[in-house]
Amino acid sequence: MNDKSFSSPSIEPFDRLHxxxxxxxxxxxxxxxxxxxxxxxxxxxxxxxxxxxxxGLGVKLIEPPEEAPAQFRDKRWLEIQPGIAxxxxxNPIIVNPSVNRKFRIATAPPTTGTLTVYLVVSFVEPENPExxxxxxxxxxxxxxxxxxxxxxxxxxxxxxxxxxxxxxxxQKPKDVLxxxxxxxDLRYRLLAKARPEAVVNAALMKYSDADDWYNSDMQKLSxxxxxxxxxxxxxxSSLYPxxxxxxxxxxxxxxxxxxxxxxxxxxxxxxxxxxxxxEELHTLSIYLKTGGIILIETxxxxxxxxxxxxxxxxDKLDIDLLSWQEMSRYHPLRTQPFLFAIPPxxxxxxxxxxxxxxxxxxxxxxLSAWGIDDExxxxxxxxxxxxxxxxNILHFAxxxxxxxxxxx
Numbered sequence: 472m473n474d475k476s477f478s479s480p481s482i483e484p485f486d487r488l489h490x491x492x493x494x495x496x497x498x499x500x501x502x503x504x505x506x507x508x509x510x511x512x513x514x515x516x517x518x519x520x521x522x523x524x525x526x527g528l529g530v531k532l533i534e535p536p537e538e539a540p541a542q543f544r545d546k547r548w549l550e551i552q553p554g555i556a557x558x559x560x561x562n563p564i565i566v567n568p569s570v571n572r573k574f575r576i577a578t579a580p581p582t583t584g585t586l587t588v589y590l591v592v593s594f595v596e597p598e599n600p601e602x603x604x605x606x607x608x609x610x611x612x613x614x615x616x617x618x619x620x621x622x623x624x625x626x627x628x629x630x631x632x633x634x635x636x637x638x639x640x641x642q643k644p645k646d647v648l649x650x651x652x653x654x655x656d657l658r659y660r661l662l663a664k665a666r667p668e669a670v671v672n673a674a675l676m677k678y679s680d681a682d683d684w685y686n687s688d689m690q691k692l693s694x695x696x697x698x699x700x701x702x703x704x705x706x707x708s709s710l711y712p713x714x715x716x717x718x719x720x721x722x723x724x725x726x727x728x729x730x731x732x733x734x735x736x737x738x739x740x741x742x743x744x745x746x747x748x749x750e751e752l753h754t755l756s757i758y759l760k761t762g763g764i765i766l767i768e769t770x771x772x773x774x775x776x777x778x779x780x781x782x783x784x785x786d787k788l789d790i791d792l793l794s795w796q797e798m799s800r801y802h803p804l805r806t807q808p809f810l811f812a813i814p815p816x817x818x819x820x821x822x823x824x825x826x827x828x829x830x831x832x833x834x835x836x837x838l839s840a841w842g843i844d845d846e847x848x849x850x851x852x853x854x855x856x857x858x859x860x861x862x863n864i865l866h867f868a869x870x871x872x873x874x875x876x877x878x879x
Contacts, residue, residue, distance in 0.1 A: 475661065476670045476717055477559055477624060480517040485510060516561030523627065523661035527554020528566060530590065530630045530655055532643055536573055546640040547576045549590070549655070551615065551629060557663050559624045562594040564613045574615050576641065580634045585652065587633050589618045591626040631656045667715040671707075671869040673700055673736040674721030676743050695839075696740060697722070702842035703861040710855075711808050711862050714869070725751035731758050736868040738838075741769035744780050752787045759788070759829040762875025764868035768833045771820065777834060790828035798826065803867040809859040817853050822860075829871065831864060 488504045529552035535544040551572040556564040566572060578588045593616065597609035615629075622628045632641060635652045644654035675697055697720045704716030723730045723737070725747075731737060731754060744767055747755070755765060769777055784790050795814055798805065804826060805811050814822040814835075822835035840849055840857035 476672070476715070477521055477666075480514045513561030516557065517559065519666055520557070520561075521661070521664055521666050522557055522559045522624075523663035525555040525557060525663050527552050528556060528592070528627075528629055529554070530657065532641055532655070533573065535575075539575075543575060549574050549576065549630075549641070551590075551592070556592060556627045558594050558627060560594075563611070564592055564594050564627065565611070566592065566613060574617075576617055576632065576639070578617060578619060578634065580636055580639050582636055585633050585635050586619060587631055589620070589622055589631045590629045591616050591618065591622045592629055593626045628659055628661065631659060665712075667708075668713040669866070669869045669873070670715045670717065671704075671735045671865045672717040672721065672733070673704065673738060673865075673868075674723045674731065674734040675700070675738040677722035677724045692740060692742075696738060699838045699842040700738060703858055703865070706841070706858045707862055707865065710858060711866070713808075714862065714866055716865060725754045728754050728757060731755075732761050732763065734763065735872045736764045736766055736865065738766045738768075741767065741773075741776055741780060744783060745776070747783070747787075752783075756788055759790075761879075762872035763829060764864070764871060765830045766833065766864060766868075767830065768835075768838055771823070771835050780832065784830060784832070788828070788830070790830055792825040792827040792830065792832055795824045802826075803870060804831070804863050807863060807866050807870075809863055811860060811863070815853075815856045815860060817857050818849060831867075837861070 485507055486503070487507050488500055494500075530549050531552070532546075533548050533550045535548050539548075551566060551574060553566050553568045553572070555566075558564060574590065576588060576590070578586070580586065592613055595612040595614050597611050616626070632655060633650075633652050640653055641655065642651075642653050644650035644656070647657060650656040650658070675693060700720045701718050704718045704720070707714045707716040721730075721734055723734070725731065737755075737758065759765065767780065769780060781792070784792060795805075800806075804824065814824050816822065817836060817840045820835060822833065822837055825832040825834070837857055837860065840853055841861050843849070843854075
């Protein structure tokens with residue numbers, strides 16, 4: 472399942488029908504009275520829940536229906552199972568057994584590479600000016616669509632299929648967790664659930680081809696950091712459901728002062744810190760003032776590098792870091808949501824944490840324990856402990872940014 476952040480309801484007041492003796496009721500006023508209750512219900516759902524599938528709506532391969540024209544009698548036919556979903560506006564989408572639920576994937580295959588097709592369902596508003604005015608009942612409805620772009624907020628994904636050049640023959644996957652080309656892929660279906668209290672996102676530094684000192688080895692290190700950050704984000708929903716981490720880690724150039732402010736946490740490796748120029752340092756200084764958190768990690772065995780990082784933080788960003796021992800015993804990094812009296816040992820190596828002014832400096836290998844290491848040697852307890860400390864960092868980042876934004 473993928474993580475996704477959904478927008479909150481629009482901040483608009485409600486208009487309620489003023490009822491008084493001798494009020495003449497007509498269609499417009501009747502609709503207004505009912506629309507008020509519908510809007511309140513939708514806002515309540517949007518505020519506390521996320522859209523998705525409630526039950527059913529499975530997708531299975533079928534043979535072409537008998538009524539299909541000869542040119543469409545191929546291996547592209549699906550049948551959607553009955554079920555219920557709720558969209559971003561709180562509208563129920565009910566696919567009942569008596570309706571036609573057969574669907575043919577019509578997208579042409581790509582000439583090269585692969586093409587992803589999305590099968591989605593969406594709510595259809597029954598109010599239609601072209602309908603006859605004397606109809607007593609309007610049934611809320613739905614529609615199925617196939618697209619080659621990801622679903623928008625109002626659409627609920629039922630499945631996706633990756634097409635390749637040649638004849639399209641849809642298949643049932645041999646392994647539902649690892650579908651292949653032309654297989655029905657159900658992994659990205661979102662389930663309706665309670666909205667988390669907080670949604671936190673993170674990014675790391677992006678370089679351009681013009682940065683001649685930046686090489687393929689550094690790109691590999693950056694890719695590994697992004698993967699480990701993504702592992703941490705995925706762990707939030709199971710370890711601390713009130714917090715949702717966005718698994719897709721952004722990549723931001725510090726030449727773009729506006730892009731970085733979209734993220735709660737910005738990660739820098741030690742080698743990135745010592746190569747920052749004046750413009751990039753200025754961007755980071757502005758980012759800190761908006762409430763963002765900068766997370767820096769460096770190994771324990773390079774005191775010269777650690778001293779250089781301290782010098783940059785102190786002289787260039789004008790920030791003094793406090794050691795873990797100097798922090799308040801009630802500091803969020805220590806206590807929220809998981810309690811840490813001292814920093815943990817990861818893989819029998821100590822972790823040191825320093826913080827101040829929106830910067831968290833980790834001395835040790837914390838990020839590598841958020842995911843699965845190359846040797847598959849990390850103890851499960853080490854991974855869990857590292858992820859719990861990581862969630863404290865994410866929670867701290869979200870709280871600091873949220874409260875800072877409320878003051879601006």
